Amino acid sequence: MAGLTIDSMVVGLGELKYADQPGQELTCLGLGSCVAVSVWDRKNKQGAMAHVVLPECTAGREPTPKFADVAVPELFENLKKKGANPTQLEIKLVGGAHMAPAAAPSMPLMRIGERNIEAVKAQLKKLGLRAIAEDLGGNNGRTVRLDVESGRVTVVTAGTEKTNL
Amino acid sequence: MLQQPTKFTNSQLSSWDELITEAAKNSIQALSDMSGQDIKSSLVKPYKIDVTDIPNSLGGADKVAVGVLLGIEQIPSFHIALIHSPKTAYQVVDILMGYESGTTVGLGEMEISALGEMGNIMGGYFLNTIGDKTGYELKPTPPSVRMDMTGAILDYAIASLMMETDEVTMIEAKYGTAEAQVDGVFAVMPSPELQSQIITSWGVK
Amino acid sequence: MAKILVVDDAAFMRMRCSKLLTENGHEVVEAGTGREAVEQYKNTSPDAVLLDITMPDMDGLSALKEIRAHDPDARVAMVTAMGQQSIVMEALQAGAKDFVVKPFDADRVLAAVSKLVA
Known part of the structure; x- marks a missing residue:
């Protein structure tokens, strides 16, 4: 796409965004324990991305897409409304690293990366869906970009060149 | 878990803001003493921020930085973060x-x-100032040092805060010396629940 | 010339303390956690201990209590950033002979050591 400026739409913490124009990309920056759910609809050349922070919406909290159990169902619900067939979507998962300091006091919080991964996968399973690719876990931060035209997903870490997922 | 902190009077909240400002100043002074350099800070007044905006406020979620993080031994927590560019971190090491x-x-x-x-x-x-002024003892965890994207470095603190609230009162101090052009950010993000407990226990009106 | 056990989880601090003490004629053994401190104390019987508080795998206050339980005559000075009143009291009540607040002055540490081994 030489000459075209990429319109980079940053999906911030707890956000869920959709894009369907050529030249657009969806991106999550500096993912640590958070999980990015990248979904691409090849047929309609559209995409969605969620930036999940926590596994589930707990009592008393407003249900927003920072929780896996809100983001995942909402994402697919909305893509369906925009004409997508959920079983034909390319789902890729990135993030969920172990970033807790060694001396962190709380066990569940220490495992927040793994718990986010488990929660996202459980939500996908509930919808009868699964990811076709993933770059999860480890101890490093990642930035992920989804090109809405080509469906290409790239991941970079602090030290590396981008790799295709 | 508390969604909203206990309602405090403006006077109480103002006392809290003064307290954490004093605590942050003491932290900068300690760095001065430790390094033998005259470290100056431009202190930002404590301000309310959406937890989701914290990485942007501290340099940008994908900016590579060296972060030093501390918590306290209890949950709910204080999160203390020092964020520097790698170049600045190396300069700090040279000084130390x-x-x-x-x-x-x-x-x-x-x-x-x-x-x-x-x-x-x-x-x-920082915690000593809180402890001595309010009588509420706070023990820090050993520090954790990471070089990575700023968002990733802060994710643990952010997830911890977001389990409880969407907004915190943060205090942030940018500091440096003219000579070595060291610049860094010192940020303290207390959980509202813990902040409430401390103010209540402190007994200011 | 005394044998001093220097306890701190930061290699940086152990290095600075050791350098200061050996330059002033003392022998140094090191430990990086509270648990290691207790073991080193039992194994090497130092004349005095400089003990940090904030450490993983047993903090300094717990280590202090264990060392004093093993040896009621143990000569221990806390060297820590944790200078809150309540913590100073707890350390002194648990048998610490001195409390040096970081960032420390070299002379202050040497004076503390001299007092401990006197």
Whole structure:
């Protein structure tokens, strides 16, 4: 796409965004324990991305897409409304690293990366869906970009060149 | 879990803001003493921020930085973060180790340890001020030092805060010396629940 | 010339303390956690201990209590950033002979050591 400026739409913490124009990309920056759910609809050349922070919406909290159990169902619900067939979507998962300091006091919080991964996968399973690719876990931060035209997903870490997922 | 902190009067909240401002100043002074340099800070007044905006406020979620992080031994938590660009982190190490400027070019075990100790001392002084003024004892965790994207470095603190609230009162101090052009950010993000407990226990009106 | 056990989880601090003490004629053994401190105390019987508080795998206050339980005559000075009143009291009540607040002055540490081994 030489000459075209990429319109980079940053999906911030707890956000869920959709894009369907050529030249657009969806991106999550500096993912640590958070999980990015990248979904691409090849047929309609559209995409969605969620930036999940926590596994589930707990009592008393407003249900927003920072929780896996809100983001995942909402994402697919909305893509369906925009004409997508959920079983034909390319789902890729990135993030969920172990970033807790060694001396962190709380066990569940220490495992927040793994718990986010488990929660996202459980939500996908509930919808009868699964990811076709993933770059999860480890101890490093990642930035992920989804090109809405080509469906290409790239991941970079602090030290590396981008790799295709 | 509390969604909203207990309602406090403006006077109480104002006392809290003054307290954390004093605590942050003490932290900067401790760095000055530790490094033997005249460290100046431009203190930002405590301000309310959406937790989701914290990485942007501290340099940008995908900006590579060296972060020194401390918590406290209880949950709900205080999160204390020192964020520097790698170049600045190396300059800080040179100062702490008494090396000529430009000596440190990477983070090995000793360099990480020096930065961790800086966090330990600055964080410790912050918590000491709170402890001595309010009577509420706060013990820090050992420090954790990471070089990575700023968003990733802060994710643990952010997830911890977001379990409880969408907004915190943060205090942030940018600091540096003219000579070495060291610049860093010292940020303290207390959980609202803990903040409430401390104010209540403190007994200010 | 005394044998001093220097305890701190930061290699940086152990290095600075050791350098200071050996330059002033003392022998140094090191430990990086509270647990290691207790073991080193039992194994090497130092004349005095400089003990940090904030450490993983047993903090300094717990280590202090264990060392004093093993040896009621143990000569221990806390060297820590944790200078809150309540913590100073707890350390002194648990038998610490001195409390040096970081960032420390070299002379202050040397004076503390001299007092401990006197």
